[in-house]
Amino acid sequence: MGIVRRTINKAAAAIWRVTNSAPQRQRAFAAAKISRLTSTWQNTNRLINEELRSDLDKLRVRSRSLFKDNEYGKKFGHMVRNNVVGANGFKLKHTIYDANDKPDKKKQYALAQAFKRWSKRGACELSGKMSFRDLQRGLIIDAARDGEFLVRKVYGAAANNSFGFALQRIDPSRIDTMYNRAYVPGQNAIVMGVEVNQQSRAVAYHIWQGGDTITGARERVRIPAEEIIHGFIPDDFSEQERGIPWMYAAMLRLNDLGAYRDAAIIAARVGASKMGFYTQSEEGGMADPAAIADGKDEQGNLYDEVEPGMFGILPPGCTGFTAFDPDYPHAQFEPFTKAMLRGIASGIGASYVSLANDLEGVNFSSIRQGVLDERDEWMAIQDWFIAALLDQVFEDFLRCALLHEQVVVDGEVLSIADIDRLSEHEWQGRRWAWVDPLKDARAEILKLNNQLTSRTRICAQNGVDFEEVLSELEQEDALAVEYNVDLTIPEQMLNPAMDFSENEEEPEDDREN
16 A cells, blocks of 8 residues: 555646646737736626526616716716607608609608608507607617617507508517527527527527516416517627617726715715714713713714704714814816726717816817717717617508508508508708818818719718609799798808808817817
């Protein structure tokens, strides 16, 4: 046994020498090193659906809290709603042509009027509380706050309108995130409440019905995917089945900033309050010791708040008082807040100026660049929203409107056979006024004179339709003739100078740049 033991010890010692004498492998990338400073950095590689399965509900709850209780979270919601959808919603333009490939204005008008009737409150949305514009504004908030929106398409008599088609807005939290199962032959997989086939195409949604969420007396129902519009931006991760709240990269910092501001406000209130305590001896006092021995005042309230001019009585045995004089408001409060907000703005894809309502120290060039970058992001979201919701809604509306004989031209009801010619359409999202309208108008005129753009494109960039502009101008001219009003534009106004005139100074902000 001794020989065996000695042999094993020698072998172990040899292995130890070889292992410890071999050069350690160095990682090629500094970001891949594991050290004391990077020990808390995530080192495991997990699929996005695995991460969302454990974190999505918590992310959604915290995102909703920020949207409700944090001023910058609330502002982000307003920015999303007002910049993506706008005050009037997306504008639908029909492009219908007759047999001679000329615009068929009568059919365009008839279809536009039918869609206008369907879009009114009480028709398009099942509860009757929202117009189609209101529904758009609500769904984009769902997408930003919860990472996704959910709409159910209702057909036939259940739609409760003459078109046989309505929409029902559903809270995304009703999809059962905890309902999962693996794929087996003959049975689809379920990923966080979404039933998918082998190609990851949604087949059905498992949704909690409305019920008692306190006692848990709810029933989960399976709704075919053909009845559901589930919208989320999937370009962040591959194979993603559920949406992620848009503020996820900035939520922690936003919450920290809110906590810091609360602490700073409390410290400032304490620093601004003048307070003191009367000490009491054990031999005799100004109040009953039994009433204050527990650190409470005569009404039984603890001394846990500070009020200006407050003077209290300390319990017996206290012989001194140490002043508390916090240095608040601190000089670094504003710079720190701005630094945090810049990081938060980057995390949510907005400009710092828009999110913080801070125009201090900005000039024309800087604010223009920041606004342009932000507007590019809004337009990208508009394109996604059109594809994810609006195009699908219009296709279903058109089919149901034709089946229910709701499109009439000169007394003739258009049938489902006309659906191909009627289906061509475009959605126009809102556009924005420029930071300096005069400069940008001059730039557009210069590009137009050099044939670098078109009137149609300029109108589209401003959120209007060129054909509608021409129609309105024609109506104005006819009305001016009727009332004998001269609408001629002075010649000097037709070609404004492209350069600053001698009496017009270039803004000081631009000279600095």
